[in-house]
Structure formats: C-alpha cells, structure tokens
Amino acid sequence: xxxxxxxxxxxxxxxxxxxxxxxxxxxxxxxxxxxxxxxxxxxxxxxxxxxxxxxxxxxxxxxxxxxxxxxxxxxxxxxxxxxxxxxxxxxxxxxxxxxxxxxxxxxxxxxxxxxxxxxxxxxxxxxxxxxxxxxxxxxxxxxxxxxxxxxxxxxxxxxxxxxxxxxxxxxxxxxxxxxxxxxxxxxxxxxxxxxxxxxxxxxxxxxxxxxxxxxxxxxxxxxxxxxxxxxxxxxxxxxxxxxxxxxxxxxxxxxxxxxxxxxxxxxxxxxxxxxxxxxxxxxxxxxxxxxxxxxxxxxxxxxxxxxxxxxxxxxxxxxxxxxxxxxxxxxxxxxxxxxxxxxxxxxxxxxxxxxxxxxxxxxxxxxxxxxxxxxxxxxxxxxxxxxxxxxxxxxxxxxxxxxxxxxxxxxxxxxxxxxxxxxxxxxxxxxxxxxxxxxxxx
Numbered sequence: 001x002x003x004x005x006x007x008x009x010x011x012x013x014x015x016x017x018x019x020x021x022x023x024x025x026x027x028x029x030x031x032x033x034x035x036x037x038x039x040x041x042x043x044x045x046x047x048x049x050x051x052x053x054x055x056x057x058x059x060x061x062x063x064x065x066x067x068x069x070x071x072x073x074x075x076x077x078x079x080x081x082x083x084x085x086x087x088x089x090x091x092x093x094x095x096x097x098x099x100x101x102x103x104x105x106x107x108x109x110x111x112x113x114x115x116x117x118x119x120x121x122x123x124x125x126x127x128x129x130x131x132x133x134x135x136x137x138x139x140x141x142x143x144x145x146x147x148x149x150x151x152x153x154x155x156x157x158x159x160x161x162x163x164x165x166x167x168x169x170x171x172x173x174x175x176x177x178x179x180x181x182x183x184x185x186x187x188x189x190x191x192x193x194x195x196x197x198x199x200x201x202x203x204x205x206x207x208x209x210x211x212x213x214x215x216x217x218x219x220x221x222x223x224x225x226x227x228x229x230x231x232x233x234x235x236x237x238x239x240x241x242x243x244x245x246x247x248x249x250x251x252x253x254x255x256x257x258x259x260x261x262x263x264x265x266x267x268x269x270x271x272x273x274x275x276x277x278x279x280x281x282x283x284x285x286x287x288x289x290x291x292x293x294x295x296x297x298x299x300x301x302x303x304x305x306x307x308x309x310x311x312x313x314x315x316x317x318x319x320x321x322x323x324x325x326x327x328x329x330x331x332x333x334x335x336x337x338x339x340x341x342x343x344x345x346x347x348x349x350x351x352x353x354x355x356x357x358x359x360x361x362x363x364x365x366x367x368x369x370x371x372x373x374x375x376x377x378x379x380x381x382x383x384x385x386x387x388x389x390x391x392x393x394x395x396x397x398x399x400x401x402x403x404x405x406x407x408x409x410x411x412x413x414x415x416x417x418x419x420x421x422x423x424x425x426x427x428x429x430x431x432x433x434x435x436x437x438x439x440x441x442x
Contacts, residue, residue, distance in 0.1 A: 024088040025070060030081045034273055035060055035072040037087045045093045045128075048072060051086040052079060061093065061230050064274050073270065075228045095125040096238055098245040102219045103189065106206055109223045109235035126245045128237050130297040139300045144365045145254070145309050146428040148184020149177065151350060151418045153431035155374050156337055156357045159365040160252055161300030161307035165260070165329050167314045168339035174313055176422055177339070177350045178256050179205060183212040184425040187254035187309065189246045190218040193239030196232050196262025199224045229266035233290075236263045240297050243308045251306040255298055261315040264291065264325045280324045288328055295332050335359040348419055355382040373435050380407040381414050413438045
C-alpha cells in the first residue's frame with residue numbers, strides 16, 4: 001500500500017498539476033472526539049473535512065497514525081459522525097497567510113476574523129511551526145524595552161528579545177497587567193495570543209486594547225476555553241508565527257501569550273488521547289517537549305531582523321509555584337515575574353512580588369547605578385514585608401535595627417513606586433527617575 005501511494009504521488013508530480021490533490025478515506029471508528037479512518041497520504045497537522053450530511057461537514061486535524069489508519073481529532077465536539085463518513089483533505093496546515101493587514105484585527109486559530117470584517121486577501125505565507133535558526137547568528141540582547149509599567153521598567157528591566165514568564169494564581173490582576181503592557185509598550189508591533197481564556201475575559205481584553213492608541217499596531221489571536229485542544233495549540237503557534245513574520249521584516253515585536261499553561265493542558269488532552277503515559281501531575285512527555293519548541297521561537301533575530309520580546313503567563317494552580325509547567329517554563333525562560341496574592345490583599349496593583357521576580361538580562365541592559373538602586377529597593381521591601389506583622393502588632397521598637405528602621409521609613413515611597421493605576425503610563429526614563437529619587441532624597 002505504501003509503494004502504491006509513493007508511485008501515485010510521483011505520477012501526480014510528473015503531470016505538473018498545480019492544484020492540491022484531495023485524498024480521502026472513510027470513518028471506521030469514532031469515540032466522540034477521536035476519529036479513525038482509512039489511511040491516505042497526509043502529514044500530522046493536515047486539516048480535513050468530515051462529511052456529516054449531504055450539505056454539512058465538520059473540520060478535523062490529523063494527529064497521528066495507527067496500523068495504517070489515520071487518527072484525527074475534531075475541532076467541534078458533539079458532531080454527529082457516522083461509520084463510513086467521508087474524510088477529505090482540505091489543507092496541509094503547515095503555512096498561514098500573513099500581512100500588515102492583521103494589525104488592528106482579531107482572528108481565531110484558523111485565521112478567520114472574529115471582528116465581523118473580512119480580511120484583505122494576501123499571498124504572503126509563513127510556516128505555522130516556524131523555522132529553526134542558528135543560535136550563534138542571533139543578535140545579543142543589549143537594549144531595554146519600555147513596557148510602560150514602572151515596577152517592571154525599573155526593578156525587573158526587560159530587554160528587546162527577552163523571554164519572560166508571568167507566574168500567577170487566579171484573580172491577582174494578571175490580565176490587567178497584560179493589558180497595560182499591550183497599550184503602553186514602545187514595541188513596533190504587539191501580538192497577543194489569548195489561549196484558553198474565558199470568553200468574557202477575551203471580550204473585555206479586546207475592547208480595552210483595541211480602543212486605545214495601540215490598536216494600529218496590535219494583532220490578537222483569540223481561542224477561548226471551550227474550543228478544541230487542537231485549536232488552542234494552533235492558536236499559540238499562529239500567534240508566534242505572526243510575531244516571527246514581523247520580526248523578519250525588521251520590527252521589534254512584543255508577544256504576549258496568555259496562557260502557556262492552557263497550551264500545556266491542551267497538549268495533555270491530545271497526548272492522553274493518543275495513549276501517552278502520564279507522568280508528573282498527569283502531564284505526558286509531549287507536554288514537556290512542546291514548551292521549549294514554542295518558547296525558543298521567540299527572542300532576537302539575525303543581524304538584519306528585529307526581535308520578539310515575549311511574555312508568557314504561567315498559571316500556578318492553587319498558588320503552587322512548583323507545578324511541572326511552572327518549573328519547566330522557569331528553566332527555559334530568561335526570567336520571571338511573580339504576582340503575589342498577599343499584595344493584592346494589601347490593595348497593591350500591579351501585584352508584582354519584586355524580591356522574588358528576576359530578569360536574567362537586567363545587568364546587561366542597565367547601568368551600575370540603576371542596578372544598585374534596584375538591589376536596595378528589593379532589600380528594603382523584603383525586609384519590611386518579612387517584619388510587617390511584627391510591626392503592626394507593636395512588637396518592634398524603633399532603634400533596635402537600623403536597617404529595619406530605614407525600611408519602615410521608606411515603606412510609603414516603596415509602595416508608591418510599585419503601585420500604578422491601570423490607565424496610567426510610566427515610560428522607562430521616568431521609571432528610573434522615580435527609583436533614583438527614593439534613595440537620593442534621603
């Protein structure tokens with residue numbers, strides 16, 4: 001059978017037939033989401049249509065092979081699939097259409113517009129899974145990126161081309177922080193991947209960002225939580241591919257992926273459906289291999305290219321910062337920002353836990369004075385927070401510890417520095433000036 005298909009493909013190529021050839025087979029097994037059909041030549045990731053009735057079909061994607069049979073997963077659950085239903089190839093699914101017309105638009109995982117306006121036709125394409133680059137050809141990270149958030153600019157400074165994680169539990173202001181960065185950054189292009197989020201939250205985020213001045217440079221790829229796990233993974237890949245396209249054009253891109261954990265959950269569903277063995281907390285090995293492949297696509301480009309500065313949100317389930325996805329991501333990324341529930345209880349937003357947040361490239365993009373003041377800020381903030389309960393209970397008397405006394409006197413200024421209203425922008429220069437004034441005025 002394999003020789004037959006090889007000969008058929010060779011004969012077709014010799015004909016010089018330009019239109020794609022549609023192969024097909026018939027369903028012989030279906031368990032509610034996973035379809036098994038007759039084998040035909042197609043790659044993993046190929047999109048197919050499955051005939052439901054004479055006038056209706058649904059879309060599925062090939063996810064593997066088994067004993068000469070093709071295994072597909074449906075994009076729409078609850079479809080009425082019958083044994084013998086025709087499965088026909090639609091698209092190899094390896095290339096996506098890209099252009100500058102994506103800016104200011106909201107699309108889904110398949111590139112369809114969600115904002116009720118047609119996308120202009122284009123012939124430009126980019127590989128959905130990206131292309132491998134020589135790491136030695138990538139330019140170094142040597143320039144800070146202004147994200148418009150005072151605490152990040154001054155205390156966890158981010159460089160162009162850096163990959164950084166935002167680690168947070170639920171309800172600590174993660175979406176608000178992402179919205180602020182999307183609106184206030186100085187990056188040339190902003191690409192946002194809203195993967196596996198609540199539909200209400202997707203709508204609120206889109207309205208907030210696309211009603212701001214940054215609309216003309218922002219593209220949003222939205223795949224809500226009720227969509228197929230394959231669509232969630234494809235949405236993450238599409239957002240990254242769009243960012244790669246603009247980087248290749250020499251643009252400095254800010255890529256925001258919310259959230260990396262939902263992508264991992266989607267791959268877990270697919271891996272378990274294919275029979276993979278679950279390991280730590282139910283995650284199969286394919287999840288651990290997916291994360292570095294996705295993250296390594298961002299970063300700096302070659303000399304003639306721009307950069308992709310990427311923020312990946314990682315959900316710490318139950319505020320567990322040692323979750324397998326959190327651990328794996330933290331090891332791959334160039335730093336992390338931890339959002340603290342205790343600070344939200346104090347009414348401090350954005351709730352960035354400065355002492356536990358790290359930027360691995362900060363020393364390469366900032367001067368020694370900035371670094372020194374940043375270390376002092378973290379030292380006195382940590383000292384105050386550790387002794388806060390003792391101070392409030394009246395168990396500490398002034399004069400017992402000189403450094404703690406200084407931390408207590410600085411606390412109002414420290415708090416004022418890390419607090420920032422959602423509708424307020426703080427550029428990089430003013431953020432550094434604010435940090436400097438805390439220590440030079442004493």
